[in-house]
Amino acid sequence: MEAHTTELPVRQAPKRRLPDLGGRSEGAVSRLLIAPGQLLMLFIVAFPAAVAIYIGFTEWTPTSGDNVWGAYHYWHWFDGYWEALRSGGFWHSVWLTLLITVVCVGVEFLLGFLLALLFLKEFRGRGLLTLFFLLPMMVVPAVSGFIFFMLFQVDGPVNQGLTAILPGGVIHVHWLDDPSLAKWSVMTVDIWQWTPLMFLILLSGLVALPEDQMNQARILGASFWHQFRYLILPMMKPIILIALIIRAIETFKLFDSAFLLTGGGPGDATQTISVYLYRQVIINARWGYASAVAIIILIFVSAAGAFAVRPIEQAQEETLEGLVGGEEQVAAQRVEEAIAAEARI
Amino acid sequence: MERDSLDGHDAPAEEIPGGVEKPITRRKFVAGAGAAGAGIVLGSIPGYAGAKAWSPGSRNEALTANGLAAGNIGGPRGFKGAERYQYPANSEEGRAILAAKALRKAGNAPDTLVVQVLNFARPQFENKFPKGATGSIKDIWERETGIKIKFIETDPNSEYQTNLRNASTKNGSFDLVTYAITDTGDFAEAGLVRQIDDFVAKHKPSWLDPKYGYAGGRATVKLFNQYKGHYYTVAFDNDTQPYVYRWDLFNNPKEKANFEDKYGEPLEFPTTWDKQAKIAAFFTRPHANPPLYGSVERKVAFWGIVNWQQRFVCSADPNMFYFKPDGSANINNEAGIRAAEEHVRSLQWSEPGALSKDWLAQYQLFGAGSGVMGGTFPNVTKLVVPANKQLDKGYGKYLRTDVSPGRMVNGKLVRRPVIFYNICYGVNAFAPKSHHEAAYLFLQWAGGARMYTYLTANPGGYQDPHHSYSLNDPLVVASYGKEPMQAFGEIIPRTAPPIVIRGAAQYTQALDEELQKALTKQQSPTKAIQNTEKRWNEITKRLGTENQVKAIRANFDAWPPKGRYGPTKRIAQA
Numbered sequence: 001m002e003a004h005t006t007e008l009p010v011r012q013a014p015k016r017r018l019p020d021l022g023g024r025s026e027g028a029v030s031r032l033l034i035a036p037g038q039l040l041m042l043f044i045v046a047f048p049a050a051v052a053i054y055i056g057f058t059e060w061t062p063t064s065g066d067n068v069w070g071a072y073h074y075w076h077w078f079d080g081y082w083e084a085l086r087s088g089g090f091w092h093s094v095w096l097t098l099l100i101t102v103v104c105v106g107v108e109f110l111l112g113f114l115l116a117l118l119f120l121k122e123f124r125g126r127g128l129l130t131l132f133f134l135l136p137m138m139v140v141p142a143v144s145g146f147i148f149f150m151l152f153q154v155d156g157p158v159n160q161g162l163t164a165i166l167p168g169g170v171i172h173v174h175w176l177d178d179p180s181l182a183k184w185s186v187m188t189v190d191i192w193q194w195t196p197l198m199f200l201i202l203l204s205g206l207v208a209l210p211e212d213q214m215n216q217a218r219i220l221g222a223s224f225w226h227q228f229r230y231l232i233l234p235m236m237k238p239i240i241l242i243a244l245i246i247r248a249i250e251t252f253k254l255f256d257s258a259f260l261l262t263g264g265g266p267g268d269a270t271q272t273i274s275v276y277l278y279r280q281v282i283i284n285a286r287w288g289y290a291s292a293v294a295i296i297i298l299i300f301v302s303a304a305g306a307f308a309v310r311p312i313e314q315a316q317e318e319t320l321e322g323l324v325g326g327e328e329q330v331a332a333q334r335v336e337e338a339i340a341a342e343a344r345i
Numbered sequence: 346m347e348r349d350s351l352d353g354h355d356a357p358a359e360e361i362p363g364g365v366e367k368p369i370t371r372r373k374f375v376a377g378a379g380a381a382g383a384g385i386v387l388g389s390i391p392g393y394a395g396a397k398a399w400s401p402g403s404r405n406e407a408l409t410a411n412g413l414a415a416g417n418i419g420g421p422r423g424f425k426g427a428e429r430y431q432y433p434a435n436s437e438e439g440r441a442i443l444a445a446k447a448l449r450k451a452g453n454a455p456d457t458l459v460v461q462v463l464n465f466a467r468p469q470f471e472n473k474f475p476k477g478a479t480g481s482i483k484d485i486w487e488r489e490t491g492i493k494i495k496f497i498e499t500d501p502n503s504e505y506q507t508n509l510r511n512a513s514t515k516n517g518s519f520d521l522v523t524y525a526i527t528d529t530g531d532f533a534e535a536g537l538v539r540q541i542d543d544f545v546a547k548h549k550p551s552w553l554d555p556k557y558g559y560a561g562g563r564a565t566v567k568l569f570n571q572y573k574g575h576y577y578t579v580a581f582d583n584d585t586q587p588y589v590y591r592w593d594l595f596n597n598p599k600e601k602a603n604f605e606d607k608y609g610e611p612l613e614f615p616t617t618w619d620k621q622a623k624i625a626a627f628f629t630r631p632h633a634n635p636p637l638y639g640s641v642e643r644k645v646a647f648w649g650i651v652n653w654q655q656r657f658v659c660s661a662d663p664n665m666f667y668f669k670p671d672g673s674a675n676i677n678n679e680a681g682i683r684a685a686e687e688h689v690r691s692l693q694w695s696e697p698g699a700l701s702k703d704w705l706a707q708y709q710l711f712g713a714g715s716g717v718m719g720g721t722f723p724n725v726t727k728l729v730v731p732a733n734k735q736l737d738k739g740y741g742k743y744l745r746t747d748v749s750p751g752r753m754v755n756g757k758l759v760r761r762p763v764i765f766y767n768i769c770y771g772v773n774a775f776a777p778k779s780h781h782e783a784a785y786l787f788l789q790w791a792g793g794a795r796m797y798t799y800l801t802a803n804p805g806g807y808q809d810p811h812h813s814y815s816l817n818d819p820l821v822v823a824s825y826g827k828e829p830m831q832a833f834g835e836i837i838p839r840t841a842p843p844i845v846i847r848g849a850a851q852y853t854q855a856l857d858e859e860l861q862k863a864l865t866k867q868q869s870p871t872k873a874i875q876n877t878e879k880r881w882n883e884i885t886k887r888l889g890t891e892n893q894v895k896a897i898r899a900n901f902d903a904w905p906p907k908g909r910y911g912p913t914k915r916i917a918q919a
Contacts (some may be wrong), residue, residue, distance in 0.1 A: 285509055
């Protein structure tokens with residue numbers, strides 16, 4: 001009997017018929033084909049950035065009488081950058097924005113995670129309640145800003161409600177006039193509006209967790225805290241980081257609620273970096289200086305973003321390792337099956 | 346100089362029935378007029394035998410078949426009294442119409458003028474008013490010149506931003522620009538608003554005419570229409586700030602007696618800020634029904650700055666200026682600090698939440714009977730709604746208007762209202778050059794005494810009257826009330842300008858921010874003024890001291906002149 005070979009015939013891929021490229025290489029044609037898209041992207045991204053960098057080196061303003069191309073008449077190199085870095089107003093806005101970002105994102109995360117854990121289990125009316133909790137996110141920020149502007153008036157519904165339930169006569173809390181309370185009012189709007197997003201992202205992450213491992217842990221008697229600490233949190237790490245980064249970036253740009261509630265005031269008490277830029281551009285017409293500030297912020301946010309992305313990459317690597325491990329298991333199982341099949345033969 | 350051509354003496358005589366101060370010109374007109382027209386003219390000349398005071402009815406009898414009074418070439422028609430707004434050929438409106446027609450005939454005018462307009466100002470151009478009128482102001486212009494008008498809307502909150510963008514892109518897609526008075530410097534320097542000295546000299550608007558000109562004469566014309574001594578703007582508003590007060594409370598015998606017992610002086614409208622403070626404290630009764638707040642000045646960011654301004658500008662005779670002639674800030678002194686301290690102190694007599702409420706809330710307070718007094722806008726008289734049933738309905742019964750309080754300076758009482766926003770129009774320099782003159786002519790026509798009176802009589806918009814001719818007009822009086830119109834005549838001439846130099850928004854914003862910090866106890870009033878001085882000097886240096894000084898010195902001419910205005914008639918009566 002002839003020895004039976006298990007070697008399968010190698011199937012050659014059919015040779016592609018390339019069109020006539022006019023003597024150009026395939027690579028050159030590929031580059032030509034993607035060039036329009038690349039150029040468009042370059043125009044959309046690089047052109048405005050280049051203009052902002054250019055204006056940032058000048059003290060140009062539209063009220064100077066020159067258009068933007070004549071901004072070089074007001075060239076002053078890094079003066080705008082130095083002015084910003086020496087400006088108390090700029091640093092006040094940066095620190096305030098950081099404070100708002102840390103508080104808002106922190107509270108949104110805690111509330112969002114808590115809600116997501118509550119909504120993980122099936123209960124009656126869960127769908128309707130989910131929709132209800134997501135509603136604030138669907139409100140146009142300008143509308144939510146205006147709604148809270150009305151609510152927080154000294155003689156508005158919030159104070160009227162407090163007056164109704166608390167003793168001691170009419171309560172006049174200055175939610176928007178008091179420098180400290182105004183900050184918290186602005187943060188309240190952001191938390192109200194964007195906790196649902198955090199909730200949504202985290203809930204989708206929790207739902208996607210492998211159920212068998214959770215069940216195993218439960219069967220083996222792990223407490224909820226242990227499940228949360230050793231299973232949910234590690235497995236949710238990439239999702240949590242993404243949610244935190246998305247919200248941190250968005251909150252750092254906070255404008256609507258601060259502008260609509262207080263206009264950045266009283267004074268500069270709620271002047272976030274976006275409101276600061278708005279005031280420089282729209283009220284002071286200092287487009288050159290505002291561009292310099294914008295570039296500083298861009299550099300700062302990019303650096304912070306790069307730093308923040310590192311844990312995600314680490315988490316991704318861990319996840320990939322896990323996946324690779326899983327593939328090995330699958331491969332080992334297949335090997336065993338292959339051996340068993342061989343034996344049958 | 347060209348701008349001197351617009352002078353009371355050089356301005357062309359107003360040759361219309363009933364409204365002239367030059368007898369020779371009037372006689373010339375009478376000689377050339379038809380019998381009906383002559384009759385009206387004679388009847389209107391003061392002192393003419395048998396002549397009675399002018400009345401719309403008597404004029405209507407002389408209307409010709411086309412609805413125009415004899416001698417007039419155009420204007421509104423179709424309603425009783427329309428002839429008050431009609432114009433003869435030799436009037437500012439008549440000259441504008443004839444010149445626009447000539448331009449059009451020569452092919453030097455566009456088919457359509459594109460006019461940027463504030464949303465709330467637009468109805469006064471487009472709505473037919475009053476009942477029976479054959480067309481709106483827009484219709485009249487189009488009918489008489491053949492040049493169409495197309496409006497593009499903006500609003501007060503985005504107008505500055507929009508026009509900064511227009512300046513940066515040299516946008517010439519529209520012919521007339523609208524902006525606030527304080528933006529004039531920025532947009533003139535940006536090249537967006539064209540200097541119109543040449544058109545003013547050529548077409549001779551009657552802005553300085555004693556009858557048809559601006560109430561307040563030369564200083565008001567400079568304040569409303571000039572920048573750096575040149576014409577750039579035609580004003581379409583009067584946002585000089587009247588001082589509104591509860592007339593019924595001030596004349597209540599019980600209140601009068603109580604006040605006199607407490608302060609040893611009579612309760613009457615406060616002519617000084619010191620007295621204003623006493624009355625504000627006296628009337629502040631937050632637990633009354635309705636609650637009373639003695640001083641409902643606006644305190645909120647942006648809108649509230651006028652309260653500091655009106656306390657500051659009256660601190661010297663004739664005025665306290667914001668800048669010194671060398672361009673440096675002139676506020677870190679007793680006048681500036683005192684104004685800031687008073688501004689902050691008066692918060693205790695304001696309603697709760699005053700720091701986050703704008704003019705609309707102020708109107709609401711007056712309507713509810715809770716506002717005892719405060720500086721506000723002229724249109725309060727037509728917009729305030731007496732929601733409180735205990736009050737007499739209608740402005741002028743429980744609310745009345747006066748010139749804002751002032752200070753005794755060297756034994757003389759100085760009272761200076763201020764102006765805030767004030768809608769302006771200018772010719773867009775980036776529009777095709779062939780459009781410029783026609784665009785200006787539209788402004789001269791619609792901003793002329795007769796047409797502008799007609800425009801402001803229309804209650805559909807917020808553009809307020811500032812011509813002497815408007816102050817006694819029956820339709821304007823019907824819209825604003827008789828009592829406030831008398832007050833406007835006293836307020837406009839005494840009004841101190843805002844900061845009308847390049848970067849005005851920056852200066853104002855700096856002051857506003859620092860005052861807001863003082864109002865919310867983040868810093869003392871003194872510190873607020875010191876910081877503002879520092880910021881103002883930095884802005885001046887950055888924008889170029891030399892250029893700013895030119896504008897500042899030209900701006901001095903727009904301030905109420907020394908010795909011209911004594912006590913107001915109303916105060917003299919008191």
